Amino acid sequence: MSATEIKSPRSAVAKVGSNRIAPQYRRNGSSKGNFEMLAWLFMRLSGVVLVVLIFGHLFVNLLVGDGIHAIDFGFVAGKWADPFWQIWDLAMLWLAMLHGTNGVRTIINDYAEKDATRLWLKIVLYAATTVIIILGTLVIFTFDPCPVVNGVQLPGGFCPVP
Numbered sequence: 210m211s212a213t214e215i216k217s218p219r220s221a222v223a224k225v226g227s228n229r230i231a232p233q234y235r236r237n238g239s240s241k242g243n244f245e246m247l248a249w250l251f252m253r254l255s256g257v258v259l260v261v262l263i264f265g266h267l268f269v270n271l272l273v274g275d276g277i278h279a280i281d282f283g284f285v286a287g288k289w290a291d292p293f294w295q296i297w298d299l300a301m302l303w304l305a306m307l308h309g310t311n312g313v314r315t316i317i318n319d320y321a322e323k324d325a326t327r328l329w330l331k332i333v334l335y336a337a338t339t340v341i342i343i344l345g346t347l348v349i350f351t352f353d354p355c356p357v358v359n360g361v362q363l364p365g366g367f368c369p370v371p
């Protein structure tokens with residue numbers, strides 16, 4: 210059996226002037242404190258919480274009662290009428306987005322070699338994350354199961370006729 214060698218990441222951060230990393234991969238070695246350690250820890254902790262949130266979500270939506278056949282507009286409206294599920298879905302949204310974003314940030318740092326490429330990929334990533342978190346949070350807390358537009362009740366099936 211031959212030993213497997215795991216090579217150092219190509220883009221490891223090394224102080225300018227360091228000989229440890231080939232010149233084309235050297236980065237500005239400015240200190241970020243212990244941010245990277247906290248980010249590493251966050252991935253593990255959020256991963257554990259996400260297992261509970263995601264499998265709880267799948268179990269309640271797909272298996273309990275009529276399961277997947279019960280999912281419709283009214284099902285979602287019913288869940289979001291309950292603050293417990295609002296908080297559950299909010300935690301799932303925020304943790305999945307921050308966990309996924311931090312994971313993609315790591316991948317960008319590992320694979321994008323040019324400073325400008327890394328910068329722009331991360332600007333797009335953070336912009337997308339911000340929009341999705343704000344929109345998702347607004348949807349959870351401003352959801353109206355019986356919307357009335359210009360005095361007309363939109364069809365909801367179960368909403369009282371005005």
Ligand code: HEM
Pocket residue numbers: 252253255256257259260263305306308309310311312313315316
């Ligand atoms: C079921 C719950 C989940 C668990 C237990 C979990 C766990 C983990 C862990 C421990 C890592 C770090 C891996 C490493 O540093 O080598 C990771 C990375 C990552 N996770 Fe998750 N995760 C979960 C859900 C998700 C979700 C929902 C998303 C997307 C929104 C996601 C996206 C990512 C990405 C993009 C990475 C980076 C992958 C890489 O570095 O190659 N994960 N996950």
